Amino acid sequence: MKKTNTTENIDSLPQTLHSIGNENPFRVPENYFDTLRISIADKISEKRETSPWIHFILKKEIFYTVSLCCVIAFFVIFFPIISTHYNDSKLSVSDYVIEEKYSSFDEDMLVAFLTENEEDKTSDNDYLMDYLLHNDTDINLIMEELK
């Protein structure tokens, strides 16, 4: 690298800057520049060993696109399964209710209910006959009419 004439550079400066001079005030750890070269060489060989496919995948645009596709694929694949499962569970609930209702049905209660209806029918007929007799109605005539 070419440097300009130091006299031209420094002498043209104001007094304060001129008196400070342009010495480097910073330091580095001992043997730093020997290890720096090795560190750089190591990093470069690490990069070279990494498959180009990994570099391709790690590119931001590719990463976001693949992530978006995965999310969409997840919903496409799993949403129908989730909704079917939900319907199944709804059916199961109704089946359960029906099953529970009939499994707990008492047979004696049913007999009692039917018998009760028969008794009601008989009592209704008796009531009707009493009414007709009380009103002096010709039962035979009604029976013929009904035929």
Added chain:
Amino acid sequence: MLHLEDSELLSMFSDENSRNYAFNLIVKKYQQKIYWHIRRMVIDHDDANDVTQNTFIKAWKGLEAFKQEAQLYTWLYRIATNESINFLNKKRKVLLLPLIDVERELSNKLEADAYFSGNVIQKKLQKALLQLPEKQRIVFNLKYFEEMKYEDMSTILNTSVGALKASYHIAVKKIEEYLKSH
């Protein structure tokens, strides 16, 4: 170690068999200049170490496409300058700090830096430099500490020689004022 011209190093690099060796020679030839240029920008040694490594890794990646009519050292300086500016910008974003606070943070680092061997006035000069806008600081560093030609600076910073001269003189005035008032 051989001291080869840049053109020889580049032709060695273009040969697959001698590529690693050529790059090793390039790093050896320029690592100190690049490191010090970066160190003056980022102040801290560890940060300068990271940025220097990144600079050479980028150089490795781009060297195949490098046009030999350009100068290798100005190209390396250009990468180093961009990497340093990017590093400082990232720092601002990560820490959510405005410009002035990053410079204050660098000033604090300078105070605590175990690898700073300058005297009081040299430290004051470094603090004065941290008050300058980034580009003025780069121009001042390249001219004052590295005594670089304006023409080379113009290639590195992609700025006209006239603008660089003006920038340097403004920087000198500001530093002079700072040194007088502090």
